[in-house]
Amino acid sequence: MSAIPVPETVSVLLVEDDATIRRAVQLSLERYGYRVTPAEDGLAGLEAFRAGGHDLLIVDVMLPELDGIGLTRRVREESPVPVLIMSARGDALDVVAGLEAGADDYVVKPVDTGVLVARIRTLLRRATFRPDPAPAPDGAAPAASAGTPDGTLVFGDLSIDTLGLEVRRAGQPVQLTPTELRLLLEFAASPGAVLDRRRLLREVWDYGWEGDTRVVDLCVLRLRKKIGADRIETVRGFGYKLVRG
Template sequence: MPKRILVVEDDATIRDTLTFNLKKEGYVVTAAQDGADAVARARSSRPDLILLDLMLPELNGLEVCRILRQESNVPIIMLTAKESEVDKVVGLQLGADDYITKPFSLRELFARMTAVLRRSEQRDVRPEVEEDRLGRLRIDRAGHRAMVDDAELKLTPKEWELLAYLVRRPGRVFTREILLEQVWGYNYLGDRKTVDVHIRWLREKLGRFGKLGFEIVTVRGAGYRLDPIRDVAGTGERAAGAAQSS
């Protein structure tokens, strides 16, 4: 079945060009020209992916992303003419799956769309093991939730996927490139700093709960590793032999 794409772009030329070329690729396309229209069409057409411009009348792209992310996990790729890292970071923090800076080639856009859609399909497949536990953390894979004791962590979809990936593979070192490929679903198309930003956010959110029984460690020159910790007389000693293979 053809994937349904919602194109949200106030520039008529760009909107029409994207619509035309996406239809040529076999997608079913709905278009919106402002933020309010985008929210309404997303609710009515239930797209498989949204291409969301940042600078929009009525509601800007960041506000649209915030509203839609509260209602669903529909994949969102933000389209922005801004080079500001702040806008990109805020978009990712609000739950966008990826971003692409204008001007961009259709080839790059289609590659990113394919990767994001693939990750979304994998996320929707019911996992064989529905729950993972590590220390005080519980990963509910069926419900896409993370719990510390009885409190739910407020995570964006990508924060959840990254944490779930690491929790299932404690003790192993992963490069930024591997994490990009496994969590974001593409290789070398995105900025490697995306991983660093999401790791920082995870540390901040997990850190509010004190000792959890593990920590996310930066391995200099390599990447990141999730280390289980056995609290021995309050020393926080790392558990020996805790590494597992996937």
């Protein structure tokens, strides 16, 4: 698996209209070594994003000019760059809307700096994810993967290149965000097995606590839209499973 980029090499675009919060978050992240570009509204954030060079976006929901939901949707149309939503209320519908728009995770304001940095590191780890090769017996060369010799897993019309990290459906490329790709690979590692939401939070989102399972449900919903609604089955009361055939 690829290493997490060191903070000095990471550029964070922070889109927050409250000047006090924006400055506090910027200073906190800069103390950890991250390079931070601040933007005070959604349109300024979109312009800064399109200028390029950012590894991760932190986006407030309630923004002037273009709100955080609209900004996230615009960004997701153009790039798989990780997006972290900030919301003033953890139970607010705007959190759900942000995840549906394509955000990878969210935090509730005010957010502890340590928690924010941990979430950033997790998103960066997903964005640079490369599966570890399977160990080989007796010193032999590592196997590419289960499935075809080149490491491609096939489930009906869905193929997953576990080495090149490319997904195709009926021969056509499927564009997945890093979080969606990790979620799909988690399912593909245990086809036919039911994976509960706690396991998915732990393995895909790196949550070591009882996190909000809405993030799992909404990411599964987005993934279904891309690979086929019938490819991931809901097992009520338990979780989800990838259909083999």
